[in-house]
Amino acid sequence: MSTIHRGLTVTVTIDEDKLSNVNALLFxxxxxxxxxxxxxxxxxxxxxxxxxxxxxxxxYNETEQLPARIILMTSYVGDKQEHLxxxxxxxxxxxxxxxxxxxxxxxxxxxxxxxLQFLSSKSVANTFYSGFKFLTTSDVAKEKALKSAVWEYAxxxxxxxxxxxxxxxxxxxxxxxxxxxxxxxxxAVEEIPFARKNKVQMLLPLVxxxxxxxxxxxxxxxCFFMDTLFVKIMAWVFPLFVLIMxxxxxxxxxxxxxxxxxxxELSDDEIRKIVALETHPVLNEMTVIAPLKKGWVxxxxxxxxxxxxxxxxxxxxxxTVHTARWLQLDKGKRLVFIxxxxxxxxxxxxxxxxxxxxxxxxxxxxxxxxGFPATRWLIHKQYNHRSEYMKGVRAHxxxxxxxxxxxxxxxxxxxxxxxxxxxxxxxxxxxEAIKKWLLTI
Numbered sequence: 001m002s003t004i005h006r007g008l009t010v011t012v013t014i015d016e017d018k019l020s021n022v023n024a025l026l027f028x029x030x031x032x033x034x035x036x037x038x039x040x041x042x043x044x045x046x047x048x049x050x051x052x053x054x055x056x057x058x059x060y061n062e063t064e065q066l067p068a069r070i071i072l073m074t075s076y077v078g079d080k081q082e083h084l085x086x087x088x089x090x091x092x093x094x095x096x097x098x099x100x101x102x103x104x105x106x107x108x109x110x111x112x113x114x115x116l117q118f119l120s121s122k123s124v125a126n127t128f129y130s131g132f133k134f135l136t137t138s139d140v141a142k143e144k145a146l147k148s149a150v151w152e153y154a155x156x157x158x159x160x161x162x163x164x165x166x167x168x169x170x171x172x173x174x175x176x177x178x179x180x181x182x183x184x185x186x187x188a189v190e191e192i193p194f195a196r197k198n199k200v201q202m203l204l205p206l207v208x209x210x211x212x213x214x215x216x217x218x219x220x221x222x223c224f225f226m227d228t229l230f231v232k233i234m235a236w237v238f239p240l241f242v243l244i245m246x247x248x249x250x251x252x253x254x255x256x257x258x259x260x261x262x263x264x265e266l267s268d269d270e271i272r273k274i275v276a277l278e279t280h281p282v283l284n285e286m287t288v289i290a291p292l293k294k295g296w297v298x299x300x301x302x303x304x305x306x307x308x309x310x311x312x313x314x315x316x317x318x319x320t321v322h323t324a325r326w327l328q329l330d331k332g333k334r335l336v337f338i339x340x341x342x343x344x345x346x347x348x349x350x351x352x353x354x355x356x357x358x359x360x361x362x363x364x365x366x367x368x369x370x371g372f373p374a375t376r377w378l379i380h381k382q383y384n385h386r387s388e389y390m391k392g393v394r395a396h397x398x399x400x401x402x403x404x405x406x407x408x409x410x411x412x413x414x415x416x417x418x419x420x421x422x423x424x425x426x427x428x429x430x431x432e433a434i435k436k437w438l439l440t441i
Contacts, residue, residue: 005048005132008072015103022070033402040090055070075325084119089112096115127313131322133202133314135415143415146421150175172438189425220235248300248301286338286345363379372388373388
């Protein structure tokens, strides 16, 4: 079984005059969710988040109209086909109603098998990030219950007369005995399943990429001593990669000299409509969709950047972000960004520009989108980057008509602390490590 988190994105074009019908349907589904949440949780065990929205037509390069779209985005754990089966088995009537408004929907639709084929054919690749890797939806509830039970037991230990004399190792042993002797917590005695296997699976693309580049560098040296076809071909891989990236960067620098066209600021009424939907107590959702700045090099550079970013997501951690994804639509002319995060969108968006390092990282992607701050060599800020970045976010932020979250009350830090506590059970540690582990309770 895989416990790797992934993102599914399904999108189709739609006539502009049908957007209001689809919007009404999605808002109705959102209202229905309030009374059917338990059914959603039971029927979609692989699903962490669902964002379902419409996108009006947008203008690219001041002349080309990009089509209106319906976009369904889910965050899930495990196998894609199993996830699709869950979606279709539970949401087939709603999926039919919404996607049926598109001319891309099958004319002779015959049921669930057709829906599965339709969703698969209309899914597009994305670069996906998760803040709590290798965690299933059932793990969220179980690990929360584990910590709650241990917390109550720890309070009893703390109430004993000689509590201050207890050593860290003794306390840890008592906690482990409590867990081992509690039938409801027997699952926590065992090692976390598939952990090593899934880490290897997630790191494999990066390892393969690194091995190819390393082999190419070695072959460059071997060319002086060997005259084989394989060595000659591999010797060109690394230099070609460097030349292509260097060439793209030089072309991008020329594109950066184009006059910066700022966004029209979003009206206060529109901002209030967006913020009014951020009513969840712990976590909320934000979707930003913008046409790219003109020039094919923008589309090409962003495409390569997203592929390289995807190789490094295992090592990335943003404290407030549950999941995020980036992708390009309409032949690369549109950037889509979606995030599920703790707190409200205003504070969340500022997280990305409140440090110099994050500002540079965000420029690699968002500087290509229309209205976002101009750059020099992709990272150099030319004026008030933070305020202009926020204007770009707000100008292109979209209302998500339907949004579902499996976990409503646990922040990213809580989820990570719950997992860290579970990982420390029945693990040998010295007293200093045990003290740090006890702080995760």
